[in-house]
Amino acid sequence: MAEHDLCITIIPYLDRHLAFPLLARLVETGLFPIEEVSAAQYELAKGTNMVDYAVSLFQQIHPDEEVPAEYDDKRQSAVSRHEKLQQEAQAVLDVIENPDVAQALRQDKLQNLAYLKDNYNLTLEQITALYNFGQFQYSYGNYSGAADYLYHFRVLSTDNDLNISAHWGKLACDILTGKWEIALEELNSLREAIDSRPHSALLSAAAASANAPIPVPEPALAQLHSRTWLVHWSLFIYFNHPxxxxxxxxxxxxxxxxxxxxxxxxxxxxxxxxxxxxxxxxxxxxxxxxxxxxxxxxxxxxxxxxxxxxxxxxxxxxxxxxxxxxxxxxxxxxxxxxxxxxxxxxxxxxxxxxxxxxxxxxxxxxxxxxxxxIHQTIDIGDLSERLNLSKDEGEKWIVNLIRETRMGADAKIDLEKNVIHINRPPQPIYQTVIEKTRGLALRSQALGAAVPRTGGNAPNAPGAGASSQQNAPPAVAVN
Structure with missing residues (x-):
């Protein structure tokens, strides 16, 4: 059934960290050779700061080769960058976590920035350190820490583009840590932002780190791209939330x-x-x-x-x-x-x-x-076969179904003949007419609006020819 697997189709619309669970699932199902899946995991891991994980995958794929020296340099670079970003972010956190500052902050972000600048010399550029450190922590797999820093950044930042990017990052962190209630709130908030702001900035910073770069499109096309990404990311939440x-x-x-x-x-x-x-x-x-x-x-x-x-x-x-x-x-x-x-x-x-x-x-x-x-008398054995059940399993399943659902009001089981009798009262003729004509008024109104009206001329009269009909809404839209 490998031809029906959608992992390869879905992964290009995910951040690389969200793709790791899908590849791990492919290892379990065995739909693809383990060597190919491991190679895909390694290619994704190389683009992150999870150096040890990338090294372990390299050793798994190439057991007889030495680990490239570039990973030692990358590890040292990651450590030094982590220390630098942590110092910058901690300086901001020390201020905003001060109880006096927390009480002074209000809903107005501009007012908060002015207060922090006047009293603590904090600027928007310094607050951006929270975003940078959160993004870095995400890149090496500390999703809980990244979520905290991105949240604090969004509380204070007035940079709309970075706020949207932090939205995507926070959503990914909540998904990867399995916080489904919080992730659902984040998803709804991001969806509102996308629907109300058709701008190219809606594409996440995660998109830039995906397998292929995405060019900056027109606003409407950017909104379509963002919704497409949201559809794929939301699957994690919708199939885990109750x-x-x-x-x-x-x-x-x-x-x-x-x-x-x-x-x-x-x-x-x-x-x-x-x-x-x-x-x-x-x-x-x-x-x-x-x-x-x-x-x-x-x-x-x-x-x-x-x-x-x-x-x-x-x-x-x-x-x-x-x-x-x-x-x-x-x-x-x-x-x-x-x-x-x-x-x-x-x-x-x-x-x-x-x-x-x-x-x-x-x-x-x-x-x-x-x-x-479509049947009034149903043989239980025949129905069981259509349900891919044995006769005994089908009988138990059908009995439970009739008991649990509203079908019980219409269905009676005759165990002696092993059949189900369906007793439905005939629908009144007046109700049938109402159901058939329910949408006629709306359809007539829509058709009337679709017919070109030029003065008092009929639709086929001069002045209502092919040129004017081409601009009319298609009649098929109301069928």
Missing amino acids: QGRTLLLETFLTPSYLNTIQTSCPWALRYLAAAAILSRKASSATSNPQAPISSRVRNAIREVVKVIQMEEYQYSDPMTSFLKELYIEFDFEGAQRELKRAEKVVSDDFFLGEYHDEFLDNARYLISEAYCR
């Missing part, structure tokens, strides 16, 4: 981020589909009324399937194919086949691996839901 899958749907299905995925990273559809599948059973259950489910999450499967169908020409894998076979082709045998392949993809995926059992449970629920929707 409410992460729901939050992923809330974020990725917004127009701006869905457009980003379709434009820049269609492979993120795997994680959008996975989140929709993992959230489906919870959104259908009624056992926990204290946790309200938004309409976007309840309708996530429907929205995701539409996007999958639209973007199939760009990206497809067993995860997206499973939803396609089930909801577009209505091919239960095809869905059963793709579910077997998707199970392996989930097991090997860095972000989805720990959700293997939950994914299978929810995917089987989707098959059961779709199957029961």
Whole structure:
């Protein structure tokens, strides 16, 4: 299943430190030769100040060769630079950690800078020492220390570009230390900054240290790049935070981020589909009324399937194919086949691996839901086979499903005949008409706005020809 692994695709959108966990996962899965993965780890480590780690990787790859002397020089240079930056940063920390200074600081950063300059001769350039030292600590793997220095820098700094860069650095530190609640707050704050400030500075300093340099683009393109990076970085949080899958749907299905995925990273559809599948059973259950489910999450499967169908020409894998076979082709045998392949993809995926059992449970629920929707009498053995379960396992699973979800109101099990009877009251004809005509008024209004109006002429009259129609909004947008 190596052809479906996304690590190589995702790593170019990560800081090199965030890429190390993905490569470590590849070592465990064995999808690629260990020599190639170790070589990739070494190439990333060479660009950091983690000299000892780089040396250990070099010895692992080249056991019969001596360690290059350049690493001794690099180690000495790193030590001396660390001491210098620490002295500069500590001079600033000694001031701002003074209880009297802490009480005097206010929300206004300009006022704080004026106060620090007048009373302690601290300038913005000296405060930047906190950023430099935090960045250096991050480069040699002290993520907790880097997070503290970057936080203090952002409290005082008025440099918008460096503040955004510190945002990215602090987010990476929180991810690498596993502080998911704090990381989620940092992610939301950074997302607000990106959405409100379309400027090239939104690209992080981490981007400059990635595998390939990124040219300075136009503001709108820079905003697209920043959102693309944020989509990839957010996967660490959304698949580790307790409410992460729901939050992923809330974020990725917004127009701006869905457009980003379709434009820049269609492979993120795997994680959008996975989140929709993992959230489906919870959104259908009624056992926990204290946790309200938004309409976007309840309708996530429907929205995701539409996007999958639209973007199939760009990206497809067993995860997206499973939803396609089930909801577009209505091919239960095809869905059963793709579910077997998707199970392996989930097991090997860095972000989805720990959700293997939950994914299978929810995917089987989707098959059961779709199957029961078009049948009134269902043979339990046949349904169990479509769920890739034995007859006994399938019977237990189906009984638990009916008990735990709202399907229990419509389904009754006949254990003697080993069948399920689905009893759905017919929908009133008035309700059917209402559902069919619900969007007609809005569609008519949109179509009316799309029709070119020139004086009193009809659309096909002179003055409303091809030239004017080309400037009208496409009618397909309201279909």
